[in-house]
Amino acid sequence: MLKSVDLPQIRADSPERADAARNRARVLCTAERLFAERGVSCVSMDEVAREAGVGKGTLFRRFGSRAALARAVLSEREASFQERIIRGEPPLGPGAPPRERLVAFGHALLELLSGHADLLLAAEHGGARFGSAPYAFYRLHIELLLREADPGCDAEILAETLLAFLGADLFLYLRKVREMPPERLAAGWEALVRLVLPS
């Protein structure tokens, strides 16, 4: 039962009203602060609304769900990450061979996870992961790299599998419960990529 993740329609010809913009900014700012102060999982939507001086209805009208709020808080970092992939320096950006770009992509995403795993976990809560914009971007990026390196493979299936390794839930489990150090996860990713794309 996947839910639509679409935010309220933003029409190009009707700009956001001033109070709406102000409340959106207040909510984002408050949420980021509360998440940082007390941990994502210890902050309820009611608290965010109250601290931001906004009604609960407004909060949900703007962001739709808790997962979407988490995604919104992450959006700047996500955007800069995507920017580095599209136009940044190799090996993460264009120019390096596909296998090296894939390795770099995983390392960079693991880095992002290291800093914001709880936020990413909240953002992926429920079935929200697969329908989200970042996931779609990552999937497409990986599929293109895989096809470039090996046109014969089933890039869609392989991309999903590789991305599954980078899910926030698995990451947190391996880090916190199994206590694997980040370097091991990075090495595991690299080994994985080299299995999928042998030289």
Added chain:
Amino acid sequence: MLKSVDLPQIRADSPERADAARNRARVLCTAERLFAERGVSCVSMDEVAREAGVGKGTLFRRFGSRAALARAVLSEREASFQERIIRGEPPLGPGAPPRERLVAFGHALLELLSGHADLLLAAEHGGARFGSAPYAFYRLHIELLLREADPGCDAEILAETLLAFLGADLFLYLRKVREMPPERLAAGWEALVRLVLPS
């Protein structure tokens, strides 16, 4: 007036009281029926309790959480699956080469998912997946097969990755949203195994 203090007997094999056993059976039976009738995600815990003629407290005392109830309903099928792995016919059971056993394992688990994906999804809800007994069993099984075939690999990481492909959430997404047929997932699994364990 004072009696010698009897320590409460805490026996590992303390038998279940008759009413407890009766209620447990009633709940399991009712839950299985309701899940089958209306779909797992459309049945609330209150309904299960009411239909079973049991208080909500009793329901949660017995099963702890919705995810655990789903796991309990699945337990027979899980047990027979594990039995087939441990003592069944090859290639799922012992006797076949590791790579073939791994392929058979994935195919069998995909089969289980095809029939009960919604139940498995409920069973894995939240972080429940990684700590569950079936997951631990699957992980161990895969790790042993990987080590047998290639003692040099990082079996723990690879096992988690392979299992991630068989998660209920990804399965449902690929089947329902991306509309991939079961055969494609099965072929994808086999290709994956052959990448991880090249002949």
Added chain:
DNA sequence: CACACAATCGGACCTTGGTCCGTTTAGTAA
């Protein structure tokens, strides 16, 4: 059988994510 007590029962209660809808307000045109 009567008793004691621990295990169990069950529903009131709490929390929290999410919805609804009557009220308020920003933007606009006259």
Added chain:
DNA sequence: TTACTAAACGGACCAAGGTCCGATTGTGTG
């Protein structure tokens, strides 16, 4: 400035998972 309307507001409300604790009952013991 005033009037009008679409958009936004906000808090009461709902559903559902999960907890608590006083009442109840099964079971071993004398």
